[in-house]
Amino acid sequence: MAQIKNRLTPFFENITFDREDNELVLNFGPQHPSAHGQLRLMLHLQQEQIVKAHPDVGYLHRGMEKMAENMIYNEFMPTTDRMDYIASSSNNYGFALAVEKLIGLEVPRRAKVIRMMLLEINRLMSHLFWLATTALDIGAMTVFLFAFREREYLMDIIEGYCGARLTHAAIRIGGVPLDIQDDFLHQLRVFLNKLPQNIKDYEDLLDTNRIWLMRMEEVGTISTEMALSWGCTGPMLRASGVAWDIRKEEPYELYDEVEFNVPYSDKGDNFARYRIYMEEMRESAKILYQTIEMYEKCEKDGQTELMAHAPKYISAPKLDIMTQNYSLMQHFVLVTQGMRPPVGEVYVATESPKGELGFYINSQGGPYPYRLKLRAPSFWHTGILTDLLPGHYIPDVVSIIGTTNIVFGEVDR
Amino acid sequence: MRAYTPKDDVQAKAYYTDRYYVAPQVPKSEVETDEVFAADLEAIKAKFEVKEAYIQVEQMVVYINAHDIYGVLEFMRDELAYTQLSEMSAIDWLAKDNTFEIFYQMLSMEKRKRIRVKYFIENGQAVDSVEKLFRSADWSEREMFDMFGIEANNHPFMKRILMPYDWQGYPLLKTYPLEGDEFAAWYEVDKIYGKEARDIIGPEIRDTATVDRYDSERFARLGFEVPKGTKITGNEEPHVDSYQEDGGIFLIKKYDKESSVVIDDPQR
Amino acid sequence: MAQHKVNYTQDGGLPVALTSIDKIVNWGRSNSLWALTYGLACCGIEMMASGASRFDFDRYGTIFRASPRQADLMIVAGTLTKKHAEFIKRLYDQMTEPRWVISMGSCANTGGMFNTYATVQGVDRIIPVDLYLPGCAPRPETLQYGVMLLQKKIRANKAGNAQKAKRLM
């Protein structure tokens, strides 16, 4: 059977011939190798300089908020993986924490420690990935290969824990499903001991590299007002002079017990952001060392609980389900009908590697959320390109998009 | 007789709810219990009408009048140091009383506090854009328009953001089914190939559990593989699909299991 | 000129291999499958990982190209949304023949977990697909295996003939 003819008309948005103001309209994306996903930019150019930028998103809009309204709470957990798919556990965590706040649940300490480990490993993974792709876009292939190598080690550790490389679904509402595997701590230590040298390697390659500096320094400067007004969070905000880290300011989990610094800069340019990512990796390593100690202390104190005890909302441990009739019934109801959180609403923000990841949940007492709004940091980090790009030159676009660290699963949801 | 399904709210519903089930409430506390919030609320109350205010899960919720929103947010930003608009969107209450609830999630980094400002609008009413105050509202309002069809007055570029410009329908309304309507189902086919191609391409297969175990063209046989197009009777020979032909390949070394090495420790 | 002392008439003779045109063309095609960078979502990250240091796609001659005109293989890695559908058709049409398509991940195969209004339920509604890789996300090993199967498929074809027009669905 013959092929069907398509009726797409030729696409001349790349060049507009009949403009009188001598402006060139350049279409960038939606499938551009350095756009970090499906970003489309319409750039108005005066020669090489951008006078107007119009980001177009939505090419990865998969309808997650609608899905959430039609799914029971536990069912939605794997979907959150696909938001910021570079650090999926942090999304799982954000959602789990929001639901826990809604039903007023306290998570056992050991689960908290494991969660923190997962979160920080995810932060490292995300930052390494950021470094790799941005360096690749700017032309530093070596750093790309180096950073991916390290990321694979972390992936192995995570994979040993939850069985998946990318889409972890490793955190449950009310705790974590599993204890960490036997060689987790050992592998993590081996990795952490190597990490400072690795970071130093990247810095040696980049920090004094003339090309890197020329494309990073004084490019893409975001002022504090602009960052605040555009709702920037995370490294984007910290690079613009506001030392705001939710882990520090509104501590969740055990972040108030660990020692770490919040790197910030008042430069606001690409280079500042790059420095912040590098420093944050060091801080994450610091936190991870402390969580290893905390975990060993839990082990010593005999704290073995991994899931909170709340029979109304959370299934009992496997052993109880298999041996006790009532637990089995409870579990059956929770799996088929879903938990029913109380009526109310909650907005919980956590510090994901990209910024403030917020979950707004409006529950009407049913097993399905009435409304769930995902506040993804990258959405506004993409929006800021509207104001940020004008005045810059074409090659800067790539480095600016690189340092904003946007992930389209999150932007479009 | 077919059971009646309401058309104004097609969200998934619990198939069974106990007759005497009363959903508990997330506890609300008085604003006076938190002095920072109390002071903020006093300041807002002095200038604007506040319909209701309480604290829920560590955050203050303030209900105001729809026309006050620009003033309230400006006041909060300039006087009360709520410098960031984290999030804003709408909740669809059309089935209940034909209104939308709009919420603005504010953050003060100085006080480390979050306030949620809310108000109700009628169906069809537009909201006032706060894009002049917070640039982040530019995209949020567009998203709200895209998802709910709520327009914002004085917005510089009120167009869809996530869905294509020529999309029909507002996906997050409760009347919109999860799997989309007729328009959504054929959108890409109509756009690329035209309506004539509908018959050739066929409808979307939405049933996630479709497996035809006798169709070896489109499904792998359960249990083990058989070559494509085999007629499945139930006693097929297992078929191992190797990625190299048996006779070896021109110029390529044949893979040999014995002489290959398995690396155990990736962090060697 | 190189001053090497290789005697081509010794040790197995001249460096000549006799073969048919078919085989040599197919050998060339199957071992230089240049792939279009088509990472759409999460699976795209795994596709990048298979191109990066540990999995190293260059061994198969699979090098990612950013332009459809230089690519033989389109690895559709990720969720295709209705908004994007038009562009995949455009890019596919721009690729020169012979061209192959790997649909990577459940989303590209069937829409996967996203049974929603915004997702195309399988890229084969838009473009013909040669190979479907299951998984969410498929591991890089799966992709490597897929590429090797595709190489086998290419080798089995007659090189001379124009590619048969593939039917949709």
Ligand code: SF4
């Ligand atoms: S198949 Fe899974 S991992 Fe791949 S794009 Fe779809 S959701 Fe993401």
